[in-house]
Amino acid sequence: MKPGWEAVIGLETHVELNTKSKMFCSCPADIPDEPNTACCPVCLALPGALPVPNEKAIEGIVKIGLALNCEINQSSLFYRKNYFYPDLPKNYQISQYTFPVCEHGSVPVDVGDESVTVGITRVHMEEDTGKSTHVGEGGGRIHDADHTLLDFNRAGVPLVEIVTEPDIRSPEEARAYGAELQRIVLALGVSDAKLETGSMRFDANVSVRRIGDETLGTRSETKNVNSLRSLQRAVAYEIERQIQVLESGGSIHQETRHWNEDSGETTSMRTKEESEDYRYFQDPDLLPLDVSPEWRNAIASTIPELPAVQRARYVASGVDAKTAELLADTAALSSLFEEAVEAGAPGRAVGIWLTGDVVGHVRRDDGDLDAISLTAAHLVELASMVDGGKLSSSAAKEVLLAAVEGEGSPSEIAAARDLIQVSDSGAIEAAVDAVLAENQDAVEKIMAGDAKPIGFLMGQVMREMGGKADPNVVRELLHAKTNP
């Protein structure tokens, strides 16, 4: 960021819950491809149809609120948010206003080596809209569309909106928050949280101000951000754009902007100038929600270990923070890691093998981590072979990758590939003696205090042993025998 400036960022995140049925009717929430085949009088807003809330969705939002350290309002109300748009069948969206289900939370986020806390203003329950397809010369762009087609399959899918405080200060923090929120939602199992399909979507509110300014600058709201990478890019773009406008004497308009992935720019949505007035009022069709302490506690008891706790546990078993994050983010790796460490394998070595060697190997071949033949038992055996001096660290990596490819257990592979190290000191000692006898000049130098020839002698012994001697044993013997 340009020196002298500070960015103030808040994120609004929409998460579609993965309930079986919609929020207020019994149509499937897992929507079919064929348009308008998951619709009923309620989600099409036919006159007289009445909404009935899905209990499972309420449990889902309470889970999210608890995982984000929110207070859960025992009494909470549904409101109508009134606006006209073709994808909104009722001309209002059932949402919440005052008294959302969850308020006043926070989520700790790691950004590089630092940890920041992002405040959560509120988490509220609402329903998704239908899907518009803009048809025309512009290839789906709304401004060039000739007409628009509407599919109401998605209308009424349970949607949770998570609003942060304006606590975020950089594009990197925005991305880190987005990633952590996605992990939490996935861990809770309440949504598939896919940015690419829109089951999780971010809107970024960005403003800038000169460092030292007390008042907030005018903000823009950027939509259509459909990956964590584009979240970071879009926020960075907005910050730079706003600073440039302000430095050249212009002013920022409060407006909605559209992130364009291909051009890497945000553009104004050119919506109408009039300010939005949603005329929120309590939905008379819906009763108040009452999340009793008993119900809240019952829901709390179903919350699994959260990603931050999982990572801390991994760090405690010996891996660094980055490795812990990679492991925890990949289910196939985390289960192998946990099982191997549980069975006594050293966390550090297993963590490096999995996130470094195994991931690198599988990615090179465009393979699937879920389909590898490596088991936790293999990792345990491999670690104990290295520990016992039977495998060199480089041989261990060869064995590891062969196990990934399904060549068998580490001991079978090591035997088949003739990689077992000799740590029998008798055999090694004979080789050491032979090498020392042939290299008296080197021995004399070492005895005289020059340690350099040790490396040369090591190499000679290893060659004598066909590369299969335990280097630790060789080194010890050489030191012992050349010690004056």
Added chain:
Amino acid sequence: MPVDIDIAKVAKLARLALSDEELAAYSTQLENILENAERVQALPTDGVEPTSHPLPMVNAFRDDVVEECLDRDSFLPSAPDTQDGQFRVPRILGE
């Protein structure tokens, strides 16, 4: 008690095209309603429990169960315009 109300704005927000006569008539009617509300506001309510909802009930829920949806052919043909199984509407943003 005069109540300030921008009836033209309210009509616009509700997408209602009202004539000047209608605007004047509804303006009077809405003002009367709001004045009545003001009278209620002025009543002494100390010791009265706030009511957020007229029904003495909470949590009317539905189990998360999928039931049969409407056959598309039963509702789509009622739309003014359709295409490929979808509702078809004019372009959304005007010039």
